[in-house]
Amino acid sequence: MLNFNPPIEEEKKYNDLKIVEVEPTIKINLRSNKREFSTKIGKILSILPPNEANTSSGNESYSLLWLSPDEWLVYSNNNTKSLNDQIELENNLFNEISKLNQGAVTNVSDHWVMINLKGSKIFDLLAKSCPFNFKNFKKKGSVVQTVVNHVDVIIHNKDDNDLNLFVRRSFSEDLWLWINDSARFL
């Protein structure tokens, strides 16, 4: 079910930097290497899963992130979605994909916590403790899975100076504290 007890519930503002946890967000993990998978996803979500590495696709309601050659993450773009929306989407995907042995559908809404970072200094902040080279990442829609301060994250470049960062729930508080601590020294 959708988690209505978010772990952070804070919003912080610094110079040229705004950090906020965005919940509740529907997040569903998709895995498949079957040929019909793309068309089925296209039918349900009206988005085709990206085949190119480190990219994403999306429409007004959902974003679809490339995670590996046979794995994608879909998440809702607005946090107004209700529990019923999630159940409906999950059931739709499950009936069309998992039940017909076309792949795997896993609800990871409670697994990942989404933190939104906005501002011109977001890349300076992440570069403080991330081995990834963000020079090639400025393109809109880019996706990367890497580590920030030794914590596994998925980063989605939503717009110019607007990132969505996914972190595992149990690590979210630790990363949140680190982000806030580092943001003070930017």
Added chain:
Amino acid sequence: MFIINCPYCGERDQTEFSCGGEAHIERPKQPTELSDDQWAEYLFMRKNIKGIQFERWNHAHGCRKWFNMVRDTSNDKIQAVYKMGEKPPVK
């Protein structure tokens, strides 16, 4: 520290990867027919050479896919990176 070119994600820092040891070690087809020495040879004995070594690597903090790498252990120079199941591009 060195940069590894993941065959799926592109160039990433070595800290995102974990090494899975020597590559291309074939599991014996009939393990029950092997002597203890032969089984131990398969299970534990690795070349561990100074020079060109064939290794398995996992992009643990990225796409979580396994791949093979040809690496010079004396200077960490990566000669080639190729996907699982493919033949090594260098000898």
